[in-house]
Amino acid sequence: MVNYWIVGVWAIASVCWAEIIRDFYHVASHYWPPLYKLHAWHHRVFRPNLTPVSETIYKQAHWRHDVPEAATMMVFGLLLWVAAYLWLPEYHWGAAAGCVYTLSFLLSAIARGCGIKGADELTDITHQPGNFLTPPGNWFVNKPYHWKHHFDNQNAYYCGTFTLIDKLMGTALSLKGKTVAVTGASGTLGHLLLKHLHKAGAKVIALTSGNQTITLNIDGENLPMKTITWQIGQEAELAKLLEKVDILVINHGINVQGERTPEAIAKSYEINTFSALRLMELFLLTVRTNENIANKEVWVNTSEAEVIPALSPLYELSKRALGDLVTLRRIDAPCIIRKLILGPFKSNLNPIGIMSPDWVAQQIVNQAKADARNIIVTINPLTFILFPVKEFFVSLYFQIFSRKAISESKAAMTPEKSSVSAKIS
Ligand SMILES: NC(=O)c1ccc[n+]([C@@H]2O[C@H](COP(=O)([O-])OP(=O)(O)OC[C@H]3O[C@@H](n4cnc5c(N)ncnc54)[C@H](OP(=O)(O)O)[C@@H]3O)[C@@H](O)[C@H]2O)c1
Numbered sequence: 001m002v003n004y005w006i007v008g009v010w011a012i013a014s015v016c017w018a019e020i021i022r023d024f025y026h027v028a029s030h031y032w033p034p035l036y037k038l039h040a041w042h043h044r045v046f047r048p049n050l051t052p053v054s055e056t057i058y059k060q061a062h063w064r065h066d067v068p069e070a071a072t073m074m075v076f077g078l079l080l081w082v083a084a085y086l087w088l089p090e091y092h093w094g095a096a097a098g099c100v101y102t103l104s105f106l107l108s109a110i111a112r113g114c115g116i117k118g119a120d121e122l123t124d125i126t127h128q129p130g131n132f133l134t135p136p137g138n139w140f141v142n143k144p145y146h147w148k149h150h151f152d153n154q155n156a157y158y159c160g161t162f163t164l165i166d167k168l169m170g171t172a173l174s175l176k177g178k179t180v181a182v183t184g185a186s187g188t189l190g191h192l193l194l195k196h197l198h199k200a201g202a203k204v205i206a207l208t209s210g211n212q213t214i215t216l217n218i219d220g221e222n223l224p225m226k227t228i229t230w231q232i233g234q235e236a237e238l239a240k241l242l243e244k245v246d247i248l249v250i251n252h253g254i255n256v257q258g259e260r261t262p263e264a265i266a267k268s269y270e271i272n273t274f275s276a277l278r279l280m281e282l283f284l285l286t287v288r289t290n291e292n293i294a295n296k297e298v299w300v301n302t303s304e305a306e307v308i309p310a311l312s313p314l315y316e317l318s319k320r321a322l323g324d325l326v327t328l329r330r331i332d333a334p335c336i337i338r339k340l341i342l343g344p345f346k347s348n349l350n351p352i353g354i355m356s357p358d359w360v361a362q363q364i365v366n367q368a369k370a371d372a373r374n375i376i377v378t379i380n381p382l383t384f385i386l387f388p389v390k391e392f393f394v395s396l397y398f399q400i401f402s403r404k405a406i407s408e409s410k411a412a413m414t415p416e417k418s419s420v421s422a423k424i425s
Pocket of ligand 1: 188207271346
């Protein structure tokens, strides 16, 4: 008797195989000059608003890239089918699913190449002009994600349907040329984050509450960074600067250790929670255009204290409050918001921290390039289980029992207008 589970597994595997071949064909198209000559047409054809520059180039782009890409997927799909036939003859029909799946792409690419009316709108959804309604997808390629391949960095964001290969290659986020501002810049982690972001090709801006110019030591050379001074409570003064920032890293923080006075409570919440929230909201107000939706991001350093005791009640309380507010806000935020969930590392704030801050900063950058929305760097294995479970259920609870303001949902339909109407002062 035929076991339908095994046929199903072959079917899913053959579709994933087709997507892997598509992504590698695309990567090869950028690295192997004969293929790039053909693929270049695909890049020539679109303007930043995704309208084609000409119908002729649009059709040629399909004959030169999309059709050969789908044909390559078909050849490899047939090879998999033959392998399935030789290995498990009873179940080989499952592997045919990948060929049928690929055939739909081959036929639609031919239809677009022939200029059949409506074929593009129906089958080329990542290249349709119009407003971006959500930030770039995390596991699935959507229009903003693919737009970044065309107009942010052509040597990143290669994937066509699932983002897995980009995540594995570290090309799911390109930091090259991005303007990244980091708060707490004179602190241990802030300083090292600036260094690793700079090394990854970002144009970094140090945001500090001190008045020293931040200098980075890169390969033995001291490089003074663009340094902006700000103060808690005066976040609004950064509004103009944030317009030009692609990625804001909210990293400043304090730990009042065992204190529990009213002053310590106020200080912990004001610095760790409310100033971070005000900065995040101020930044979200700058997300207006399709380009902003695709490229802008906020990273918030909330800490492992969201789920693990830090032996400092006020630190935990203020960081958990920030963590929950970020969870609430990112349900329908206009751009990507990442959380940094870090375990104890050695710093001014935590002199007995175990991890090396340099290693932590490097891991943060690596995970961001893999598009991790929750960047977890810790030596505590419990955090890898507790945090995702907590985040999932808290987010679900917030989604069920809170709603988007009506004015806000209208604004989200027209990204030219500000997508966040409420300003926290
Ligand atoms: N160390 C750990 O074990 C650990 C673990 C998890 C998470 N974290 C988090 O990582 C972040 C960086 O901490 P760190 O360990 O690198 O500590 P750090 O060396 O003490 O750096 C924190 C920085 O925050 C800024 N800051 C402090 N008070 C401020 C104020 N009143 N107004 C504005 N900025 C203020 C300061 O930078 P400027 O003077 O440049 O403004 C300070 O150098 C913090 O959010 C912390 O909670 C740390």
